[in-house]
Amino acid sequence: MAAHESVAYKDALSFLCRQSVAHGAYVISCDYIGHRLAQAGFLWDDCPILPEVNKTALCMRAMGELFENRYKTNFDNMSYSIQMCPSTAYPKFLAVCQELFKDGVRWGRLVALYSFGGCLALECVEKGMPEMVSSIADWVAMFTEEQLSNWISENGGWDGFIEFYERRKNGNYKDNESWLSTGILVVCGVLCLMTIGAALVVKN
Numbered sequence: 001m002a003a004h005e006s007v008a009y010k011d012a013l014s015f016l017c018r019q020s021v022a023h024g025a026y027v028i029s030c031d032y033i034g035h036r037l038a039q040a041g042f043l044w045d046d047c048p049i050l051p052e053v054n055k056t057a058l059c060m061r062a063m064g065e066l067f068e069n070r071y072k073t074n075f076d077n078m079s080y081s082i083q084m085c086p087s088t089a090y091p092k093f094l095a096v097c098q099e100l101f102k103d104g105v106r107w108g109r110l111v112a113l114y115s116f117g118g119c120l121a122l123e124c125v126e127k128g129m130p131e132m133v134s135s136i137a138d139w140v141a142m143f144t145e146e147q148l149s150n151w152i153s154e155n156g157g158w159d160g161f162i163e164f165y166e167r168r169k170n171g172n173y174k175d176n177e178s179w180l181s182t183g184i185l186v187v188c189g190v191l192c193l194m195t196i197g198a199a200l201v202v203k204n
Contacts, residue, residue, distance in 0.1 A: 021152045024056060025144035028158075029117060029137045031057040032064060036118035037133070042125050046134050056158045059165040064115040084123050089132055090139060093120060097143050105151040107164040114140060 027050055034047045084092075096116060100109050117140035124132040144152075156163060 021149040021157060022141070022145040024158045025149070026137075026141035027051065028057050028060050029114065029140040029144070032060050032114050033118050033121045033133060033137050033140075035061050036064070036122055037125060040122055040125075042122070042130075044133055045130070055162055059162050060111065060114055063111045063165060063168070064118060067111055067115045068119070084120070084127055084129065084132075086129065086132060089120070089124070089136070093117075093136070093139050094143075097147070101147065105148055107155075107161055110144075110148065110152075110161070113143070 030048055030050055031053060034044045034050075037044050093116075097113060100112055100116075117136055121133045121136045124130065124136065152158070152160070
């Protein structure tokens with residue numbers, strides 16, 4: 001195979017990998033948010049028709065549940081401080097995402113992203129804004145596709161995420177707790193700063 005053909009083949013393969021990651025991101029986002037709402041007793045009426053739940057989605061459910069349960073108090077306080085409304089939802093979501101991945105991409109931070117999306121969707125439903133849920137699912141998938149797909153592809157695609165889950169499950173990872181604490185500290189820290197900022201704006 002000539003050099004230029006080899007480069008073209010690698011580029012095509014890379015493109016297909018990113019496309020696969022993008023499709024998976026949307027399916028996993030919708031599945032996770034739908035599952036999170038169902039756990040709380042809510043039905044997502046506008047949920048798109050999804051394929052049968054696969055192992056990647058099940059792993060995300062399990063990791064997200066671990067993440068939220070370990071820091072339930074933090075998430076409860078976070079929900080209270082969000083003060084969600086349609087005009088502020090996306091800016092707050094984007095601010096958290098950008099801060100979360102400021103120092104690099106890790107599988108644990110990806111779990112934090114999807115967990116945050118699930119919490120945000122639940123908060124919207126509880127505050128009488130169920131129409132926001134589909135948008136949040138889109139935001140999570142879009143951020144994954146636009147900002148994280150290259151890293152995911154380079155680290156084994158969604159199969160790499162399953163391997164990450166299996167290592168954590170079997171205790172074969174030296175920083176088995178750090179991925180949890182890092183994610184929740186970033187998410188809560190950003191929301192705290194935004195809450196303080198909003199209070200200062202109102203006060204002034």
